[in-house]
Amino acid sequence: MFEKDVLESIKEQRQKYNIKLEKxxxxxxxxxxxxxxxxxxxxxxxxxxxDIAGQKPDDLxxxxxxxxxxxxxPNMYRGRLWTMRQYAGxxxxxxxxxxxxxxxxxxxxxxxxxxxxxxxxxxxxxxxLSMGEVGKVGxxxxxxxxxxxxxxxxxxxxxxxxxxxxxxxxILLAMYIAVAEKQGVKQEQLKGxxxxxxxxxxxxxxTYIFPPEHSMRLITDIFAYCAKNVPSWNTIxxxxxxxxxxxxxxxxxxxxxxxxxxxYVQAAIDAGLNVDxxxxxxxxxxxxxxxxxxxxxxxxxxxxxxxxxxxERFGAQNAKSLMLxxxxxxxxxxxxxQQPDVNIMRVxxxxxSAVLGGTQSLHTNSRDEALALPSDSSVLIAxxxxxxxxxxxxxxxxxxxLGGSYFVExxxxxxxxxxxxxxxxxxxxxxxxxxxxxxxxxxHTSAYKYQKDIENGTKVVxxxxxxxxxxxxxxxxxxxxxxxxxRQADKLVKLRAERDNEKVQKLLNxxxxxxxxGENLMPYFIEAVKNYATLGEICGVLRxxxxxYQQQIVF
Numbered sequence: 425m426f427e428k429d430v431l432e433s434i435k436e437q438r439q440k441y442n443i444k445l446e447k448x449x450x451x452x453x454x455x456x457x458x459x460x461x462x463x464x465x466x467x468x469x470x471x472x473x474x475d476i477a478g479q480k481p482d483d484l485x486x487x488x489x490x491x492x493x494x495x496x497x498p499n500m501y502r503g504r505l506w507t508m509r510q511y512a513g514x515x516x517x518x519x520x521x522x523x524x525x526x527x528x529x530x531x532x533x534x535x536x537x538x539x540x541x542x543x544x545x546x547x548x549x550x551x552x553l554s555m556g557e558v559g560k561v562g563x564x565x566x567x568x569x570x571x572x573x574x575x576x577x578x579x580x581x582x583x584x585x586x587x588x589x590x591x592x593x594x595i596l597l598a599m600y601i602a603v604a605e606k607q608g609v610k611q612e613q614l615k616g617x618x619x620x621x622x623x624x625x626x627x628x629x630x631t632y633i634f635p636p637e638h639s640m641r642l643i644t645d646i647f648a649y650c651a652k653n654v655p656s657w658n659t660i661x662x663x664x665x666x667x668x669x670x671x672x673x674x675x676x677x678x679x680x681x682x683x684x685x686x687x688y689v690q691a692a693i694d695a696g697l698n699v700d701x702x703x704x705x706x707x708x709x710x711x712x713x714x715x716x717x718x719x720x721x722x723x724x725x726x727x728x729x730x731x732x733x734x735x736e737r738f739g740a741q742n743a744k745s746l747m748l749x750x751x752x753x754x755x756x757x758x759x760x761x762q763q764p765d766v767n768i769m770r771v772x773x774x775x776x777s778a779v780l781g782g783t784q785s786l787h788t789n790s791r792d793e794a795l796a797l798p799s800d801s802s803v804l805i806a807x808x809x810x811x812x813x814x815x816x817x818x819x820x821x822x823x824x825x826l827g828g829s830y831f832v833e834x835x836x837x838x839x840x841x842x843x844x845x846x847x848x849x850x851x852x853x854x855x856x857x858x859x860x861x862x863x864x865x866x867x868h869t870s871a872y873k874y875q876k877d878i879e880n881g882t883k884v885v886x887x888x889x890x891x892x893x894x895x896x897x898x899x900x901x902x903x904x905x906x907x908x909x910x911r912q913a914d915k916l917v918k919l920r921a922e923r924d925n926e927k928v929q930k931l932l933n934x935x936x937x938x939x940x941x942g943e944n945l946m947p948y949f950i951e952a953v954k955n956y957a958t959l960g961e962i963c964g965v966l967r968x969x970x971x972x973y974q975q976q977i978v979f
Contacts (some may be wrong), residue, residue: 461718463673471830491731495782495823496747501820507785513538513563517573520563536586538562544631546963560907571599581609585616591633593620598949617658623684637906638970649946658707668711671871679846687856703745713773721835723781752778753787759794762887767791796901856932923956939969
């Protein structure tokens with residue numbers, strides 16, 4: 425990157441600087457014995473060109489060019505700001521539809537659906553296992569009837585929708601396609617993302633249903649179906665977010681996410697798909713945590729590493745196959761119940777790191793999320809936080825503004841190298857599906873260290889272990905109606921009384937038969953949901969064919 429004589433001159437200046445520094449710190453020690461990032465990467469007192477002397481000019485490149493370190497578009501936010509996509513969902517479809525329309529009226533530019541726990545693990549609201557959880561952490565969706573209500577008065581040809589659903593992702597996508605058809609919107613007009621990332625569920629989150637091999641088959645069915653019928657749909661959002669929320673470091677987040685991505689690409693190729701037919705629609709989902717510069721470097725490193733993997737490992741030819749496009753959510757696990765207004769500042773800095781790292785869409789958490797689902801006023805502040813970054817402070821006016829920073833470039837290189845070493849280890853274990861327990865152990869170890877650092881005060885958390893104060897419990901927290909479960913159950917009774925049950929049973933039998941073969945299940949799901957087969961009924965059939973995954977305790 426630099427001429428040899430320039431580096432020699434800097435080396436001499438640095439030696440003089442180090443002498444001064446040693447004299448100073450001998451008299452006045454620094455405020456802590458060592459400075460490291462959350463991934464344990466040592467932070468120097470100062471960085472110079474020496475720290476990036478080994479970096480190749482091609483590793484940096486220009487925005488919109490391989491290896492995309494500086495962004496996937498040539499002019500990034502100078503052309504269009506990122507999609508402001510607040511994650512929302514609670515109670516019934518009616519209540520969530522009202523929140524969606526409120527957010528769109530306030531300037532939100534994309535929808536992001538949070539589903540309740542029964543929906544995420546494929547149970548109807550009237551199933552005994554759903555009791556007490558209906559509508560609590562997201563919206564309850566039992567059938568196409570709920571999906572129609574959820575998107576009432578929201579034109580699906582105008583809005584990009586992200587759905588955070590994994591095990592039953594194919595069935596929820598089928599419902600979305602069916603709703604669009606009822607609105608007169610063709611499948612090829614649909615834009616959005618379905619999370620559909622089951623490997624991270626085994627590793628870090630837990631909303632799995634089926635054993636890994638059957639879950640992978642459902643994922644490749646979606647890849648194949650969408651490649652032909654829903655070409656603008658992002659078929660998976662390979663998620664590091666939940667890996668980070670479970671306690672991983674930034675390096676582990678990059679490594680385990682990309683290792684999962686490698687597994688999906690390989691599975692699709694093994695299923696007979698051409699890499700350039702599906703890879704352009706792969707997307708990613710990352711966490712924006714607290715260590716500001718490490719987070720920016722993390723996004724840059726992930727983009728560069730993925731481009732190299734797709735080109736060198738899989739031989740992808742289409743430039744879009746090499747681009748790591750990602751959604752970012754600020755770190756929910758960093759929010760505190762104590763002094764919740766401080767969360768507004770935490771979220772703002774996290775959001776800024778995502779923008780400086782080149783995210784394509786962004787969710788900003790609300791200040792009260794450590795206490796309850798966000799209220800209207802809190803979610804508005806969270807959205808306004810993004811709008812301030814986008815429209816007021818100039819952060820979006822140039823591409824990769826920290827590119828060339830000795831510190832950020834050094835961190836980018838370090839994260840890329842350490843993540844690559846992890847990926848190599850996972851390869852040696854047989855790939856991500858076989859390395860689930862290894863990744864779980866690594867995450868648990870990091871989470872334990874992080875928590876110990878908070879408890880012993882090494883890591884400061886305002887209001888928790890430093891600067892505490894007496895305070896009253898915040899008012900106006902959102903409360904989910906406790907009768908939401910009963911209302912959903914009543915709707916299901918009515919639905920089953922009014923639909924053509926003989927036809928529904930035939931369609932469920934068709935799914936059972938196809939599930940036992942290698943035929944693509946997506947057309948059968950779409951036909952079943954159009955006739956109001958419920959999510960629980962379809963997942964029940966699949967459970968009978970595929971079985972259920974049982975978690976292994978590893979820590």
